[in-house]
């Protein structure tokens with residue numbers, strides 16, 4: 583199994599890049615694990631308490647479960663990937679049965695901060711977009727898709743997102759094998775990654 587770790591700040595285009603890479607690759611051969619599925623279960627908190635969580639700090643992630651699942655997949659065993667709701671700020675209680683594939687892509691803002699997880703990646707990719715570009719994309723997306731308003735996004739950006747990005751995410755470029763510039767759609771980089779994956783699938 584080839585495990586690719588793909589990180590970068592919020593709004594840099596991780597999900598979009600993964601979908602572009604998957605385009606034209608056989609479904610049965612490539613699987614995706616999203617770090618978002620591994621936000622810790624916070625069912626013991628009220629909605630108002632959950633809203634206050636710093637979701638850009640590594641402590642918000644259940645890394646134990648993510649490590650366990652990645653190891654299970656490597657051993658050829660399926661996992662039950664939790665489903666996360668950005669509207670409820672919590673896991674939904676549902677899971678998606680995820681089978682091991684020849685290539686697994688793991689994507690998320692904080693996945694390179696955990697040394698055990700970093701070690702599991704055969705290829706480490708950092709997607710870069712400038713912070714103003716990322717904030718504009720995040721504003722549009724969170725209002726359209728994640729049940730937020732402008733005040734929520736801007737307040738979260740200033741209080742946690744920006745400082746956590748500088749502290750935990752930007753320094754992870756040091757570990758990257760490939761950095762994809764993604765201020766604009768980057769078809770050349772997507773094709774290069776797809777070629778690497780295709781070689782593995784031969």
Ligand SMILES: Nc1ncnc2c1ncn2[C@@H]1O[C@H](COP(=O)(O)OP(=O)(O)O)[C@@H](O)[C@H]1O
Pocket residue numbers: 590591592593594595596597598599719720723764765766767768
């Ligand atoms: N290169 C790009 N140029 C313009 N918009 C983009 C680009 N990549 C992604 N987007 C848009 O930005 C938003 C955030 O992208 P997404 O892939 O969800 O980022 P991430 O998963 O890193 O948070 C989405 O609405 C997406 O359509």
Ligand SMILES: Nc1ccn([C@@H]2O[C@H](COP(=O)(O)O)[C@@H](O)[C@H]2O)c(=O)n1
Pocket residue numbers: 591592593596618621637638667668670671672690691738743
């Ligand atoms: N309940 C939550 C959980 C996370 N976030 C934000 O999501 C961002 C990470 O996801 P991307 O798809 O944007 O990479 C992260 O910056 C968290 O602030 C949230 O808003 N609510």
